[in-house]
Amino acid sequence: ENLCFDEFRSVNSTMSFICCDAEGSHDIVAILENRLTKTIREHFMNRYTNRERAAVKSVVVDLNAQYIKFIKALFPNARIIIDRFHIVQLVGRALGNARISLMKKMNDCHCREYKILKAHWRLFHK
Known part of the structure; x- marks a missing residue:
């Protein structure tokens, strides 16, 4: 229901995408090889149904405007929360x-x- 999006420096100094559960255990939901909008959108569109994505209540992000642009399309009911x-x-x-x-x-x-x-x-x- 609550997710966190961020990026980290991975193999060969490239930036990768990570998504984790924002509550309790902070389990990793996804690690993607890059942080491109296309890659992230395809991952969530192909692996989760519209109903599952609509159940997401909030997404915590940094100030990366790229994420904010596509969160509403992927998670229509989610509130966007900027990480303090x-x-x-x-x-x-x-x-x-x-x-x-x-x-x-x-x-x-x-x-x-x-x-x-x-x-x-x-x-x-x-």
């Missing part, structure tokens, strides 16, 4: 980029503010 880990990761990167951008605008890399931004970057993430 990926949201926190995105905010952390944005904060780091803003800090670095500010540091690059400073003319004096020996000033106190620059040194604080450089040395105490972990404080900004807290």
Whole structure:
């Protein structure tokens, strides 16, 4: 009823697709050799009936827009849930980029503010 979609680096540094049960045991539902939309769609269309796919209530995904595009077609009754880990990761990167951008605008890399931004970057993430 509840699934998780993600990708991982597999053989020869290619990205593969993984789907697991989002509840309890977190059993693996599928591991596919790539994360192409065509491959994922074919897997679910050929292995599961419309009734089985309609029974899925939610799909947890990262911020990959590719997944969001075809989830509604495959799982018509599923809610799309964005994984909070990926949201926190995105905010952390944005904060780091803003800090670095500010540091690059400073003319004096020996000033106190620059040194604080450089040395105490972990404080900004807290």
